[in-house]
Amino acid sequence: MATSSAPPASARLRAALALQQVWAGRSLDDALQLQGLSARDQRQAQWLAYNATRWAQRLEALLDLLLDKPLKARDQDLKALLLVALYELQASRAPAPASVNEAVALAAQLDKDWARGLVNAVLRRYLRERAALDARLDGMGPAVASSHPQWLVEALQTAYPEDWPAVLAANNAHPPLVLRVNRRRLAREAYLAHLAAAGFAAQGQARTAAGVVLDAPVAVESLPGWREGWVSVQDGAAQLAAPLVNPQPGERVLDACAAPGGKTAHLLELADLDLWAVDISARRLGQIRENLQRLGLPAARLIAADAAQPDAWWDGVPFDRILLDAPCSATGVIRRHPDIKLLRRAGDIPALAARQRALLAALWPLLRPGGRFVYATCSVLPTENAEQIAAFCASHADARCLALPGTGQVLPGADGMDGFFYAVLEKEAA
Ligand SMILES: C[S@@+](CC[C@H](N)C(=O)[O-])C[C@H]1O[C@@H](n2cnc3c(N)ncnc32)[C@H](O)[C@@H]1O
Numbered sequence: 001m002a003t004s005s006a007p008p009a010s011a012r013l014r015a016a017l018a019l020q021q022v023w024a025g026r027s028l029d030d031a032l033q034l035q036g037l038s039a040r041d042q043r044q045a046q047w048l049a050y051n052a053t054r055w056a057q058r059l060e061a062l063l064d065l066l067l068d069k070p071l072k073a074r075d076q077d078l079k080a081l082l083l084v085a086l087y088e089l090q091a092s093r094a095p096a097p098a099s100v101n102e103a104v105a106l107a108a109q110l111d112k113d114w115a116r117g118l119v120n121a122v123l124r125r126y127l128r129e130r131a132a133l134d135a136r137l138d139g140m141g142p143a144v145a146s147s148h149p150q151w152l153v154e155a156l157q158t159a160y161p162e163d164w165p166a167v168l169a170a171n172n173a174h175p176p177l178v179l180r181v182n183r184r185r186l187a188r189e190a191y192l193a194h195l196a197a198a199g200f201a202a203q204g205q206a207r208t209a210a211g212v213v214l215d216a217p218v219a220v221e222s223l224p225g226w227r228e229g230w231v232s233v234q235d236g237a238a239q240l241a242a243p244l245v246n247p248q249p250g251e252r253v254l255d256a257c258a259a260p261g262g263k264t265a266h267l268l269e270l271a272d273l274d275l276w277a278v279d280i281s282a283r284r285l286g287q288i289r290e291n292l293q294r295l296g297l298p299a300a301r302l303i304a305a306d307a308a309q310p311d312a313w314w315d316g317v318p319f320d321r322i323l324l325d326a327p328c329s330a331t332g333v334i335r336r337h338p339d340i341k342l343l344r345r346a347g348d349i350p351a352l353a354a355r356q357r358a359l360l361a362a363l364w365p366l367l368r369p370g371g372r373f374v375y376a377t378c379s380v381l382p383t384e385n386a387e388q389i390a391a392f393c394a395s396h397a398d399a400r401c402l403a404l405p406g407t408g409q410v411l412p413g414a415d416g417m418d419g420f421f422y423a424v425l426e427k428e429a430a
Contacts (some may be wrong), residue, residue: 007033011041012088013106015048016080019056023076028053028339051091052084054172054338058137058147059083065133066122077110078119085123089130096127142168151346152331159382163411167380170413171334171341177214178205179223179231180239180262182269182295186230188212194224207415208239210269229295234262237332237410237420238378241323242266244404244424245374247273251320254278255300256307256363261288263325263376268297275300276319278307308355308362318368326356328377328384332412332419353383360392364399369430373399375423385409385421398428 014033021031032049034042063082071079085103089096100123107115143150146168156164181191188210195202205211220226220233241263247253249271258264258277267275279285282304289302305313329352334340367373377384386407393399402424412419
């Protein structure tokens with residue numbers, strides 16, 4: 001509630017207040033408060049918050065069509081409530097009049113009694129005119145129709161003249177739950193048999209050796225062997241990283257931006273290693289320790305440090321292999337994090353590219369001659385990906401870029417996966 005510190009009891013209002021905070025720059029995961037709600041209300045709050053965020057730009061355009069004059073800046077909470085209610089009317093199987101009445105009552109909970117009539121009028125008009133309004137929105141161009149920021153649509157159109165409509169559609173799809181089977185514990189086929197026996201429908205992920213795609217999302221704690229460390233949650237595209245690093249037993253390997261440790265764990269599932277896991281966030285580093293423990297994997301050296309300042313943490317002995325899973329725009333994982341569409345600005349990209357450039361330049365000297373360097377991002381923007389690597393190779397005569405299928409760019413939705421970019425570089429032997 002706007003005037004009290006206790007979160008509201010209504011799942012709808014929790015979703016609306018979360019959306020309002022995303023507009024103010026907070027991530028949706030941080031903003032969405034679920035404590036004190038029943039399991040059912042938690043699911044509803046999550047469903048509404050994620051989908052109202054996913055469709056926020058389109059819902060805002062819809063609201064503009066429904067309002068005689070725009071809402072005031074101080075009524076962002078009311079605007080968020082209206083977008084959540086409009087989404088619910090579009091998608092829910094709940095009877096429409098009940099949803100309208102609930103939204104009207106929630107306006108009062110925002111201490112905006114004056115808005116009850118407005119909420120009622122807007123939502124009922126939507127129900128009356130929905131087909132015509134939806135058609136108008138479809139005709140407003142791809143940014144509104146697909147609910148993306150204009151700058152991102154233009155960047156995708158430039159980068160992928162043929163594939164951009166499919167990328168926009170994939171960004172709005174609901175992502176599957178994908179697992180990685182810990183091959184130190186059991187083979188993928190054996191795990192699929194356990195899943196089938198427990199009544200979970202699932203398939204092997206086509207592009208990966210250890211990936212399993214669940215037909216329907218479930219609470220991970222209910223999966224066979226979860227607590228015993230048989231599986232981790234990791235998208236198929238992220239599961240391509242460790243096999244590209246291709247670590248061999250006993251090698252000294254650096255995972256340079258490692259937290260929360262999805263790829264660190266995968267590397268250790270493939271081989272016993274002298275693995276250095278560096279991350280600038282000490283808090284997130286703790287998640288790596290927990291993940292490795294649950295999976296029963298050997299420990300890694302966990303180092304809380306800026307990977308771009310190796311003088312502070314490196315002992316001078318070169319690494320055989322380096323994985324740099326660089327901080328990036330996350331434009332490849334919008335289907336899992338729809339708040340990226342609201343949080344990211346065009347102006348963020350040059351600063352991100354500069355950080356990636358600094359990390360690449362600082363870490364390359366740590367690789368031994370003949371060693372392998374894998375650069376990864378969960379971005380679809382060439383500035384952070386192919387152009388970044390082309391510039392790096394042009395300025396480092398000892399770097400050789402290995403050819404990867406599709407130039408290393410995995411587009412969102414391809415083989416059911418998130419968007420990712422990979423470059424594999426080898427350092428010339430001395
Ligand atoms: C894409 S995430 C890494 C995901 C991780 N590799 C995994 O598979 O679970 C990027 C990480 O880079 C870290 N980071 C950002 N800048 C860094 C820097 N200069 N040095 C080290 N880590 C950094 C962030 O804290 C974040 O955990």
